[in-house]
Amino acid sequence: MTIFQLSLKNISKKLFFSLFSFVIAGSALVFSLFYIASIEHSVSKSLALSKGEYISYVNEERFSNIPVNYYERFKEEFDYVIPYVYNTGIVSYDYDCMIIGTDIKKNIIYYNGNLYNYEIELSEVYDTEKPLVYLSENLKNSVNNNLIEINGIEYQVGGFIKILEKSLNENIVITTLDIYGQYVDMSIINNDSGIYKYIIDTYYITSNQNEDEVINTISMIYNAPDSRYFVDSYKKIFDSQMEEFMMFSNIPVTFFILVSVFSFFNIYISINLSIAERKKYYSILSTLGMKLKHLRKMIIIEMSIISVISAILSIFIGMFISLIAISASKGLTFAMASIPKFFLTLIAIIMVPIILTTISTRFIKYKQII
Amino acid sequence: MYKLNNIYKSYDNDKTFVLNNLSFEFQKGELIAIIGKSGSGKTTLLKILATLNKPTKGFYIFDEKNLEKLSNDELAEFRNKHIGIVFQEYNLIGNLTAEENIILPTIFNKKQSNNYKVNEIAEALGIKSLLNKKANLLSGGEQQRVAIARAMINDPELVLADEPTGNLDNDNANQLFAMLKKLNNLGVTVITVTHNLEFAKMFDKIYELKNGQLGLYK
Ligand SMILES: Nc1ncnc2c1ncn2[C@@H]1O[C@H](COP(=O)(O)OP(=O)(O)OP(=O)(O)O)[C@@H](O)[C@H]1O
Ligand SMILES: [Mg+2]
Numbered sequence: 001m002t003i004f005q006l007s008l009k010n011i012s013k014k015l016f017f018s019l020f021s022f023v024i025a026g027s028a029l030v031f032s033l034f035y036i037a038s039i040e041h042s043v044s045k046s047l048a049l050s051k052g053e054y055i056s057y058v059n060e061e062r063f064s065n066i067p068v069n070y071y072e073r074f075k076e077e078f079d080y081v082i083p084y085v086y087n088t089g090i091v092s093y094d095y096d097c098m099i100i101g102t103d104i105k106k107n108i109i110y111y112n113g114n115l116y117n118y119e120i121e122l123s124e125v126y127d128t129e130k131p132l133v134y135l136s137e138n139l140k141n142s143v144n145n146n147l148i149e150i151n152g153i154e155y156q157v158g159g160f161i162k163i164l165e166k167s168l169n170e171n172i173v174i175t176t177l178d179i180y181g182q183y184v185d186m187s188i189i190n191n192d193s194g195i196y197k198y199i200i201d202t203y204y205i206t207s208n209q210n211e212d213e214v215i216n217t218i219s220m221i222y223n224a225p226d227s228r229y230f231v232d233s234y235k236k237i238f239d240s241q242m243e244e245f246m247m248f249s250n251i252p253v254t255f256f257i258l259v260s261v262f263s264f265f266n267i268y269i270s271i272n273l274s275i276a277e278r279k280k281y282y283s284i285l286s287t288l289g290m291k292l293k294h295l296r297k298m299i300i301i302e303m304s305i306i307s308v309i310s311a312i313l314s315i316f317i318g319m320f321i322s323l324i325a326i327s328a329s330k331g332l333t334f335a336m337a338s339i340p341k342f343f344l345t346l347i348a349i350i351m352v353p354i355i356l357t358t359i360s361t362r363f364i365k366y367k368q369i370i
Numbered sequence: 371m372y373k374l375n376n377i378y379k380s381y382d383n384d385k386t387f388v389l390n391n392l393s394f395e396f397q398k399g400e401l402i403a404i405i406g407k408s409g410s411g412k413t414t415l416l417k418i419l420a421t422l423n424k425p426t427k428g429f430y431i432f433d434e435k436n437l438e439k440l441s442n443d444e445l446a447e448f449r450n451k452h453i454g455i456v457f458q459e460y461n462l463i464g465n466l467t468a469e470e471n472i473i474l475p476t477i478f479n480k481k482q483s484n485n486y487k488v489n490e491i492a493e494a495l496g497i498k499s500l501l502n503k504k505a506n507l508l509s510g511g512e513q514q515r516v517a518i519a520r521a522m523i524n525d526p527e528l529v530l531a532d533e534p535t536g537n538l539d540n541d542n543a544n545q546l547f548a549m550l551k552k553l554n555n556l557g558v559t560v561i562t563v564t565h566n567l568e569f570a571k572m573f574d575k576i577y578e579l580k581n582g583q584l585g586l587y588k
Contacts, residue, residue: 288520289449291443
């Protein structure tokens with residue numbers, strides 16, 4: 001037999017009083033864990049960017065005199081870069097449209113803060129002299145003989161784009177950067193110093209590098225002190241979306257801390273009650289050679305078992321409450337917490353009572369048992 | 371050599387003394403009975419010998435070692451290693467088995483108890499068949515033997531017994547003496563406190579506790 005086995009056989013019922021406060025505190029923490037996980041899950045699903053995606057938006061017209069071709073620099077630094085330039089236009093004096101110059105082959109456009117994937121349904125091209133554009137399907141009616149007039153210039157329609165996944169009911173006209181530069185906005189190509197360059201509004205970048213590296217690289221390209229202000233990343237928009245929930249998520253954590261503090265007194269009293277109740281038992285053990293450190297160890301073992309039991313109860317109760325709360329709130333779906341966070345929470349709800357018990361046992365005196 | 375030197379013990383802040391300038395010296399391997407009337411302080415004396423109680427005044431030399439300065443923890447360790455105690459009420463833990471009770475003192479030191487030793491002691495005390503029984507299901511005599519086994523498990527050099535014949539008939543008392551005698555023959559010093567003079571007469575030496583002092587019984 002060991003001290004551990006002896007403690008297992010003689011767990012004091014008085015110590016179980018502490019279990020209630022452990023379970024209440026633990027459930028609150030587990031609840032917040034799952035609730036936040038579900039909110040995060042819902043928020044991250046609704047975000048325009050996913051991990052590894054970046055949008056850099058600088059008006060490069062400011063740098064038109066600087067002899068650097070930024071698009072080329074971006075392509076040197078990142079494997080996957082899509083440039084976007086914007087302008088508005090009028091089709092047949094009736095509709096406004098959005099003209100986007102980009103890399104058509106990448107099949108993705110960035111519009112109004114969102115990314116859209118598309119497919120192109122190619123049309124037959126008759127007159128290769130006229131600049132080619134690709135249209136969203138709602139512009140089909142304005143097309144005559146495969147031609148469309150935008151801002152007074154006739155363009156040849158290369159095809160219609162079909163937006164996948166999300167819906168986009170705008171009139172979108174997509175061109176290549178070259179056509180955009182030559183026909184839509186003449187100022188876009190700068191020949192001053194003999195350097196041919198595009199002036200891009202927005203870049204879409206994907207990168208496997210970590211976020212800080214990407215930010216640093218972009219800062220370096222523009223020679224800017226901190227590109228964080230004009231680069232959107234998954235993390236940045238996620239954090240800004242989560243901000244409003246953070247106050248809410250802090251409540252259970254604060255509650256956990258408060259209950260833990262309160263638990264200290266609870267544990268302290270429970271331990272003293274259990275010692276008083278088992279004075280005879282401890283005095284027998286003391287005559288047989290038990291030292292205070294053995295007594296402390298026994299109480300810590302007992303309390304550890306209780307705290308493991310309450311951690312298990314907390315997980316079930318906390319999950320149950322969050323399931324109910326989540327199914328009651330619109331737009332949220334239940335999501336599992338990440339494994340590291342789950343274990344961190346588990347460790348917190350097991351270790352906090354054990355640590356508090358360890359502190360409490362420092363106050364035990366020989367007087368109490370003999 | 372063991373020695374109690376000018377021991378005083380008061381439970382009421384020196385108004386009255388249960389032990390009053392008591393001195394007592396005994397040698398390794400002695401077999402001693404201490405008699406005295408009820409309330410004369412026998413248990414008090416035994417607890418001092420067992421290091422469970424500190425004297426109000428005076429000191430205790432145990433095998434050349436002065437125990438006066440030891441802390442409670444040091445005394446616990448000392449007791450665990452050197453002293454076996456059999457209490458009047460046996461002091462077994464009811465929900466543990468006889469065997470678990472016997473090995474209790476071993477869990478507080480680094481020596482691992484071995485089954486062989488438990489069996490050997492149980493064999494000698496005739497309680498082998500009781501080892502797996504819960505202590506609270508044992509009879510008084512059985513409990514006492516378990517308590518003796520527990521006192522022996524750490525190979526103590528001093529075994530103390532308080533009123534061991536309290537609940538025993540004559541036959542059992544004789545058997546008990548035989549066990550203590552056997553222990554004594556192995557070199558263990560045995561001191562028994564009792565008010566049973568018949569029982570005390572079986573021991574090599576009898577002391578009487580009277581007026582807080584100890585003298586040889588004539
Ligand atoms: N913990 C204590 N607190 C106060 N007084 C005590 C304590 N223990 C013993 N006494 C007193 O000391 C005196 C001696 O008690 P002790 O138990 O040593 O006597 P005893 O000889 O063992 O008696 P018995 O034969 O009845 O067991 C008694 O008057 C008792 O009331
Ligand atoms: Mg007594």
